[in-house]
Amino acid sequence: MILQALVRYYQRMVEREAKGIAGYGYSPEKISYEIVLAPDGTVQAVNDIRDTTGKKPQPRLLDVPQPEKRTVGIKPNFLWDKTSYVLGVSATSKRTDKEHEAFKVFHEEALAGTQDEGLQALLAFLRRWSPDQFQAPLFLEEMLDANLVFRLGDERRHLHEREAAQAVRARLLGDESAEEGAQPISASSAICLVSGEVAPIARLHPPIKGVNGAQSSGASLVSFNLDAFTSYCKSQGDNAPISEQAAFAYTSVLNYLLRRGPDNRQRQQVGDTSVVFWAEAAGGEVDAQAAENFLASLLMPPDDDSEAERLRTVLDGLSKGRPLAELDPGLASGTRMYVLGLAPNASRLSVRYWQADTLEVFAKRLAEHAQDLRIEPLPWRVEPTVYRLLLATVPNREGAKPKTDDAFDNLIGETMRAILSGGLYPRSLLANTVMRIRSDGNLSGMRAAICKGVLTRERRRGIHTSDEEIPVSLDKQSTLPGYQLGRLFAVLEYVQRCALGGQVNATIRDRYYGAASATPAAIFPVLLRNTQNHLGKLRKERPGQAVTLEREIRDIVEGLPDRFPRSLKIEGQGSFAIGYYHQSHTHFTKRDATGDAAEHTETETEGAL
Incomplete structure (x- = not known):
């Protein structure tokens, strides 16, 4: 199906004499x-x-x-x-x-x-x-x-x-075919798997260039070069009979889609995977071009504020069940879309994912992805790409920005597949994010959103790890132990900051976050005892604030079980991160409202990545 869709796209490109697409037997080369x-x-x-x-x-x-x-x-x-x-x-x-x-x-x-x-x-x-x-x-x-x-x-x-x-x-070209034999059906002339017609079979397919990490001279999507692949006296391309013209067509159009340059919006690089996409519209090339531009904006949101807001409006409308044609009349919702992810594999290419569906289905899946990730306060100005999303799962290096080279390629591929197919996010996405929070203490808005997205989608797909929905914004009525413990930890940290001011070299988050989120029973009693010392200082300096904070601690503790949990599973640690994020930003908002200097966290700079 992949090759058939590519050949159809090639034929349409040739018919409209698209620049960069050569006729049979020719190809664009660097001269x-x-x-x-x-x-x-x-x-x-x-x-x-x-x-x-x-x-x-x-x-x-x-x-x-x-x-x-x-x-x-x-x-x-x-x-x-x-x-x-x-x-x-x-x-x-x-x-x-x-x-x-x-x-x-x-x-x-x-x-x-x-x-x-x-x-x-x-x-x-x-x-x-x-x-x-x-x-x-x-x-x-x-x-x-x-x-x-x-x-x-x-x-x-x-x-x-x-x-x-x-x-x-x-x-x-004719002589090359004749040398292989021109009988109706022979070892080198057979029924093409792409066209269904009897034609000379390509023993070697033209190289595909432009996939990051593959050989610069090109790599093969279809190839057989070992004796182990010989069976029934068939070798090389005879094992997967594809005609010479079909092989030329699919490789030519793939090379066109993989071309580099600012004018090519049909190619995205996500980790080690080179992603290409194209449209097939009944209404002609105008509808196809509009669909391709729209999908490009969904996969790589624009930096322009007005365009980003327009895109967010469309996604919000789709998440509420409104049809795409109503939100943007210039788009044909039934346009067929194809998305292909290719990754290097020595001299060959591997297909990381292949998705084919209508534009409206893809748009709704991406809208669902945005809704699953949504968390308040919103930690980004523009909807995050998969590239930015996966940056949150790599370690923070002092004095250097995180690099996707440090992310696991299979994690990037599985996450992209989940977004495009609407399936479950990989559990390793949650595990890696929680592990990074515990190791470097950086609980950014992006990381909290990942935790929320994984848990929300699992619940949406019928995997009930809790009896409650994962809250988008601060929920004081929630009874999720992990979420409430995260809130409590944020309040205790805030008490410490209020009591000691700028004299804090390392807050309890820097020292105890990992242990508190994994083994609450061993850490929280100690933290609560130490908090009494901080509250004692506040009672002398700002008694009103001390009363407010004591009440806040009491309300959260009353919503917890009689005993602190001995340990939290991975989903509980994800809820802990979400609760901490919600509660800590409530404190910052309150301080901003009273004119005090707000404590800035990594979240507020996350949108700059």
């Missing part, structure tokens, strides 16, 4: 220089055609005959290649003589009998060229190992764009 030939094969000029709009010149993407898939063998490309093949010179290759000879022999055979002036000029060039001629001023050392194309005289098109060259290319 740096062009050699201008005279009709007799002499070199008139060597032009640098790289893009110089940025700080550093970059190769230009040109549609050229699709490159050969090279491993260790020597295989020249048609009418273009790197300098070791075209000119017999290289800064790295140790077999330039063999590569250049292969390039000459291949073109002598392919272009034999041609009457085209440009192709004859190329043959004449190859016959008279010697690597010793690679000298300034025409040829510079910076050209070594760059890709080259050819052009005839003052013509604007390159040799591979000439009609005669395209005819030769089509013949070569």
Whole structure:
């Protein structure tokens, strides 16, 4: 189904002549220089055609005959290649003589009998060229190992764009199929799993480039290269029969989707997974483009405040059951959406997740995700991406921002799959977050939101770890032991701050949070005894505040069981974090309202990540 959807998308892109999508047998490749030939094969000029709009010149993407898939063998490309093949010179290759000879022999055979002036000029060039001629001023050392194309005289098109060259290319593609056998059904011609038609089968599929962490030369989504994969006398691509045209189509459009650049909103990087998505709309490309832009905004919320507010309004409406078409009439809710996550795996690619559904279904799942995470006070200005969300699960390093490289790749993948499919968040997401809070003492709003999101979704899916819903904002009536203990811990810390002011080197959160959230019975009696000393000081200095805080402690303790729990399970520790977050921010809000300097926590800077 993945390959079928990709091939359909490729066909639509070709029909509308989309930039960056080449026809069968061609592909966009990075080209740096062009050699201008005279009709007799002499070199008139060597032009640098790289893009110089940025700080550093970059190769230009040109549609050229699709490159050969090279491993260790020597295989020249048609009418273009790197300098070791075209000119017999290289800064790295140790077999330039063999590569250049292969390039000459291949073109002598392919272009034999041609009457085209440009192709004859190329043959004449190859016959008279010697690597010793690679000298300034025409040829510079910076050209070594760059890709080259050819052009005839003052013509604007390159040799591979000439009609005669395209005819030769089509013949070569046909010859390759004929060499494998043109019988209706044979070892190399079979029913294509993608199109359902009998066609020559691709033994090797073109490489897919652009997946982070994969080989720079490209990796394969479908490949068989060991004897262990041979069965029923079938080897390589015959094990999964896909026609050459279908293999070309799906790899071409995947390379297009994976292209890098600020103009590509159909590609997202989430941890080690490169995520691409596309739309298939009955209403045409306008509806498809609108759907792709909308999904891109959902997955990567905009920084613009007005756009972020508009997106939040749509998500809130969806969470309340309103249809997408009513919230945004410019979107066709029935548009089919496809999301594919690819991760590197040596010379191959692994599919981390594959989701296909309508735009409205995806929008509702993302709205549900936002609703599950929602916690008051809201710790972000813009809805967090999965990237920002997973940053909360990695350790805080003193003087440095957390990096997603420290996050577990499988955790990132499972979390993204849960968001897209609407399934349960991985339990390890809660466990890792709780563990990080206990280890570094940083209870940010993002971490509290993760705890709340995991527990809320489990309850929504029928896993009742408690008899109550997880509160969004401060709930003084809650009877969840973990939540109430978190509230109590926040009040005790606040009492300490009020009594000692700026003289506190380390609060009880810095010293006791981990133990208090895991083994309350061992810690809270000690904390309550110490709190009496702080309250005694407050009674002398601010008796009114002391009375208020004593009442607050008493109300929370009365809602707890007769004895403090000996231990809290992981969900209880998550509730503890949520209760602490709610209660501590209530204190900060009160202090702001009275004009006192508020104590700022990590939560208030979380939105800056």
